Amino acid sequence: DIQMTQSPSSLSASVGDRVSITCRASQSINSHLNWYQQKPGKAPKLLIYAASGLQSGVPSRFSGGRSGTDFTLTISSLQPEDFATYYCQQSYSMPVTFGGGTRVEIK
Amino acid sequence: QVQLVQSGAEVKKPGASMKVSCKVSGYAVTGLSMHWVRQAPGKGFEWMGGFDPEDGETVYAQNFQGRVTMTEDPPTDTAYMELSSLRSEDTAVYYCATELYETYDSDSYAVYRSWGQGTLVTVSS
Numbered sequence: 001d002i003q004m005t006q007s008p009s010s011l012s013a014s015v016g017d018r019v020s021i022t023c024r025a026s027q028s029i030n031s032h033l034n035w036y037q038q039k040p041g042k043a044p045k046l047l048i049y050a051a052s053g054l055q056s057g058v059p060s061r062f063s064g065g066r067s068g069t070d071f072t073l074t075i076s077s078l079q080p081e082d083f084a085t086y087y088c089q090q091s092y093s094m095p096v097t098f099g100g101g102t103r104v105e106i107k
Numbered sequence: 108q109v110q111l112v113q114s115g116a117e118v119k120k121p122g123a124s125m126k127v128s129c130k131v132s133g134y135a136v137t138g139l140s141m142h143w144v145r146q147a148p149g150k151g152f153e154w155m156g157g158f159d160p161e162d163g164e165t166v167y168a169q170n171f172q173g174r175v176t177m178t179e180d181p182p183t184d185t186a187y188m189e190l191s192s193l194r195s196e197d198t199a200v201y202y203c204a205t206e207l208y209e210t211y212d213s214d215s216y217a218v219y220r221s222w223g224q225g226t227l228v229t230v231s232s
Contacts, residue, residue, distance in 0.1 A: 031211075034218050036219075043202055044152075044222060046220050049209050049211065050211035091217040094166050095169070
């Protein structure tokens with residue numbers, strides 16, 4: 001199985017801050033990497049697909065990048081509604097696997 | 108727009124079975140690649156299985172082999188996930204999600220764009 005290692009597990013930031021979250025795959029997954037946002041008691045919401053494709057309706061302050069097997073989700077200017085938990089997910093091969101999540105909290 | 112509505116919360120005894128439903132609207136269930144993912148309290152996501160369009164078969168995660176069955180009922184456009192021999196570690200929110208393919212840079216990428224609202228299943232004696 002492909003392991004997805006996400007870091008940090010949590011972070012504290014202020015409104016307006018630039019925030020980056022990293023996900024590392026245990027083997028090559030090309031760009032088959034998606035990012036989801038989850039708020040308490042809700043289902044995940046797709047933000048980024050194919051490592052850097054912005055899902056329709058998602059604000060442009062969200063962006064994704066890739067360097068080899070390292071992937072990054074960046075929020076350019078954190079907004080109050082962005083405080084949530086973020087997960088990466090590889091769709092390169094079954095079984096589908098997720099990162100452990102990054103909780104973004106208000107400083 | 109595909110919408111998925113799941114059945115309500117359940118409490119089960121260890122050793123029992125559970126069956127969660129996922130009602131599809133906006134599309135025929137037979138035209139979708141339905142997957143199931145669970146999330147234990149305060150934890151991340153664990154993929155349980157789903158339809159593989161390349162093989163035309165449902166693939167189950169190794170951790171659930173022999174305990175899980177995923178089915179569909181086309182007349183009602185409903186998908187089901189049944190898990191047997193329940194133990195306390197199976198306490199989780201169970202989600203159905205449809206896998207579809209987005210095109211980006213001339214390649215296709217699988218994503219979960221539509222999710223059910225989740226069903227909490229508590230396993231306790």
